[in-house]
Amino acid sequence: MNKEDAEKAASLTEPKEEFPWLIRISRHFEALSSEIIEGLESTLVKRLGEEYALIKCRNTGRLVASDAAHFVRWNLPMDHAWPCNPQKMEGFIEKAAQTLHEKFSGKGLQGVFVGILDPSARDGYYKALATNLRGRTLQLFEDEAKGFRAVEEQDANKPSLFCMVGKEGLFCGVQSPRDSNGFYPGGTKFISQNAPHTISRAGAKIAEALHYLPLHRPVPPDGGHWLELGACPGGMSSELLERGYEVTAIDRAPLDERLDKHRGLHFIKADVAVFEPSARASFDALLCDMNGETRVALTQVIRLSKNLKPGGLVVFTLKTAGVESYAEINGHFKAAFDQAVTGWLKLVAVTHLTYNRNEFTMFFERREGVEPRQGKGQGPGGHW
Known part of the structure; x- marks a missing residue:
C-alpha cells in the first residue's frame, strides 16, 4: 500500500467530528425519536424539557436534507451550554446575561431571543425567567440592541442568538431563523384558540x-x-x-x-x-x-x-x-x-x-x- 492509499484508509477509520445540537421532536412522534435521531446520523446525549433533545450530530446536513429532517420541528447548534438548576442558582440572570454578552457581542446578530424548554409548566417561573433574562441581556448589548429586530421582523437568512432555558439549564446558539426552522426560540408563534372569531x-x-x-x-x-x-x-x-x-x-x-x-x-x-x-x-x-x-x-x-x-x-x-x-x-x-x-x-x-x-x-x-x-x-x- 502506497502512502496515499494508507492515508485514505486511515481517514475512513477515523471518527467523524461530532457537533452538539439541540433539536425538537413533537410528542406526537415521541415513539419514533430513536429512529429519527439515527436518521440524522446522530446520537442522543440527553432529553430536555417537554420535547427537546441534546444530540451529537456527525453530519449537520442531515438536519435539513434527510428522511428524518421533516420530523425536527426546530434545531440549534450548541454554541454555549450551562447545565444547572436556575431556581437554585443565586444571581442566575445576571451571571447568564454577562456570559452571553461576553461571548456573543460583536457577532453581527440581528436579535436576541429566549424561550423555555417546557412551555407546559404551570407555575410560570421559567416564562418569567426567560423574559427577564432577555431584558437584562439586551441592556448589556446597549448600542447593538438599537439595531435588533423584533421576532417576526427578522431577516430569515441572518444570524440571531437563540437561548432556551429550563430546569436543566441554559442552552444557546447562533443561527438564522430559516436554518433553525422558526422565527421564535423553539419554533413557531403560540396561537390562542380563544379568540372571538375562532371556530375550530x-x-x-x-x-x-x-x-x-x-x-x-x-x-x-x-x-x-x-x-x-x-x-x-x-x-x-x-x-x-x-x-x-x-x-x-x-x-x-x-x-x-x-x-x-x-x-x-x-x-x-x-x-x-x-x-x-x-x-x-x-x-x-x-x-x-x-x-x-x-x-x-x-x-x-x-x-x-x-x-x-x-x-x-x-x-x-x-x-x-x-x-x-x-x-x-x-x-x-x-x-x-x-x-x-x-x-x-x-x-x-x-x-x-x-x-x-x-x-x-x-x-x-x-x-x-x-x-x-x-x-x-x-x-x-x-x-x-
Whole structure:
C-alpha cells in the first residue's frame, strides 16, 4: 500500500467530528425519536424539557436534507451550554446575561431571543425567567440592541442568538431563523384558540402556518383570494377572513352559522371532486386540510391549482393517521411529494406545527408557465 492509499484508509477509520445540537421532536412522534435521531446520523446525549433533545450530530446536513429532517420541528447548534438548576442558582440572570454578552457581542446578530424548554409548566417561573433574562441581556448589548429586530421582523437568512432555558439549564446558539426552522426560540408563534372569531382548532393551524411561511417566501398579499377545499366547519376560513382575505370555501356540509353572510366569503356547497371554477377564476392561494386518502385529496389540489396565479401558494396538510412506523410515514411523504411534483407543484417547505397532530404542513408553489397534469413524476432526490 502506497502512502496515499494508507492515508485514505486511515481517514475512513477515523471518527467523524461530532457537533452538539439541540433539536425538537413533537410528542406526537415521541415513539419514533430513536429512529429519527439515527436518521440524522446522530446520537442522543440527553432529553430536555417537554420535547427537546441534546444530540451529537456527525453530519449537520442531515438536519435539513434527510428522511428524518421533516420530523425536527426546530434545531440549534450548541454554541454555549450551562447545565444547572436556575431556581437554585443565586444571581442566575445576571451571571447568564454577562456570559452571553461576553461571548456573543460583536457577532453581527440581528436579535436576541429566549424561550423555555417546557412551555407546559404551570407555575410560570421559567416564562418569567426567560423574559427577564432577555431584558437584562439586551441592556448589556446597549448600542447593538438599537439595531435588533423584533421576532417576526427578522431577516430569515441572518444570524440571531437563540437561548432556551429550563430546569436543566441554559442552552444557546447562533443561527438564522430559516436554518433553525422558526422565527421564535423553539419554533413557531403560540396561537390562542380563544379568540372571538375562532371556530375550530384548524383556525390556529393556518394562523401558525402563516407566521411560519415568511421563512421561505412572502405570504399572499393583503386582500388576496384563497380557495379552500373541504372547508367545513370553517375554522380556517374564519381565520383567513379575519386577516382580510377573500375566501371561496367548498364543502358538501354547511359552514358554521357564525360565518353566514360574512363579508369576503363565497361558500359553495358541493363535493370538491365535482367543483369546477369558472375559466376566469383566479386565486392567490389554495388551502387543503381535508381528511381521507392523501392521493385523492392531492388529485383535487393539482386539478384546481390551474386556477392559481403563477407562483400561487398551496398549503396542504399531509395526514398520517393510521400510518404509524417511521418507514411508513416516510413512504407516505415520498408518495405525496412525487404526486405533487408530477402535478407541477414545487415544494417550498414542510414542517410539523404546534397545532399539527400526526400530520405535516406542506407548502407548494405553482410552477410558472405550466399546466397541472398527472403522470409519472420524479422523486425528491434524497431531499427531505
